[in-house]
Amino acid sequence: TIDTEALTTEGKDGPELELARQLAAKGLQAGDVVVAINGIPIANGTWSLRELRNVQRRGEVLRLHIRRDEKVLPELVTIDPVMKTLDHYEIGVAIGGPVISHVKADSAAFRAGLIKGDVLLEANGQALNSEADLARILGGGPNLFATLSPGAGSAPSDAVVTFKVIRRLPEGSSPNTATAVFTATLPTYAERRELLDAIAFTRTGERFWVRPGGPAWEAGLRSGDRMLKVGGKTPKGFETLRAVVGDAKDSAVVFQIEREDKKLDITVTPRKARGNLAGTAFVLERPIWKVTVPFAESFEVAIVYTQRIVIRIVQTLRSIFRGRVSAKNLGGIITIFRASKATTKIGFMRGLLFLAMVSINLAILNILPIPVLDGGWLVFLIIEKIKGSPVSEGTMAYFQWAGLIFVLGLMVFVTWNDVVRLIDTW
Secondary structure, three states, X not given: OEOHXXXXXXXXXXXXXXXXXXXXXXXXXOOOEEEEEOOEXXXXXXXXXXXXXXXXXXXXXXXEEEXXXXXXXXXXXXXXXXXXXXXXXXXXXXXXXXXXXXXXXXXXXXXXXXXXXXXXXXXXOEEOOOHHHXXXXXXXXXXXXXXXXXXXXXXXXXXXXXXXXXXXXXXXXXXXXXXEEEEEEOOOHHHHHHHHHOEEEEOOOOEEEEOOOOHHHHHXXXXXXXXXXXXXXXXXXXXXXXXXXXXXXXXXXXEEEEEOOEEEEEEEOOEEEEEEHHHHHXXXXXXXXXXXXXXXHHHHHHHHHHHHHHHHHHHHHHHHHOOOOOHHHOOOHHHHHHHHHHHHHHOHHHHHHHHHHHHHHHHHHHOOOOOOOHHHHHHHXXXXXXXXXXXXXXXXXXXXXXXXXXXXXXXXXXXXXXXXXXXXXX
């Protein structure tokens, strides 16, 4: 929705005044609702804010379809970029290259040729910054999971989906990585959702997405490059890059990267970030596109969604135990609080959904075979059933103390991770 404050010229100067005058010149009014951004229908408020932010970063012209008094205006409204210099520095990169950590056997993703370890760069020619981008691209604009039961006539315009990936080649190969392209025939949105459900992702923070036209792009960095060192430091995650760039300000930063088995040193000079104020003229008032299902069917939808969360949690835990995902990705009470606060700002239901996800995480952890947790008691009961007598009090006490020390140690570890993240973001 158009923000009433954005239309006011009183007390404004500089870029803010320029934006208010432009909105008035375009004939926009308080209460106008945006139904499409740059030709893409809005699926939900969260996606629309994300797209507006992306357009702001790129400094592109906003092309909007507006609904007023329940009627979509026939004229396309265009808003030119209104740039403002911000206080922080940037180089124009974001954490990117979602890495496939698991592909379900005999799934559409498996048949397409995608395998564990592939780094997704593009889908249908569009760059991927995250798995959420993949859901949006496969959904034809709106997030693929925005609609639960697409009806007739809502099939994708093109049945073929093309994936561009970076694949690590067998040991001893030179180069040790290669770019590959795979295709999958997915004529319905249901099949596209099944493909996403069959893939588990991780984001190591080693690779990044590079915004065309930014300082990093101009210096020669490209999406999919793997970070080896940033400013002489070995990155422990994307937070390292943020910290180094923030400390450097307008001083040059040397990136040591790996690209197709070649190690390159690229020097990037950060610039003051510039924000496009055009996107700030809109506020999230309510979702434009709502999907409702019968009460009985909602339980089925909830079960499917919960099942998907459980599978991904188990896959992530397995990857951590095998050393494929760093345990530094674990978070504690501080991370939960910050994420809960951020999701609740988006909306009450989104915050409730996040708390449900946290509850599922805790439920799975609680049934792990660790003494002092319910899973540990289940193990004792199973042993008692097998041997026909209870475990001795001494043995039980020993394992209980060991389990307590492990749980307390885990709490200290995840809290330390939280503190390190907080320090890196300051």
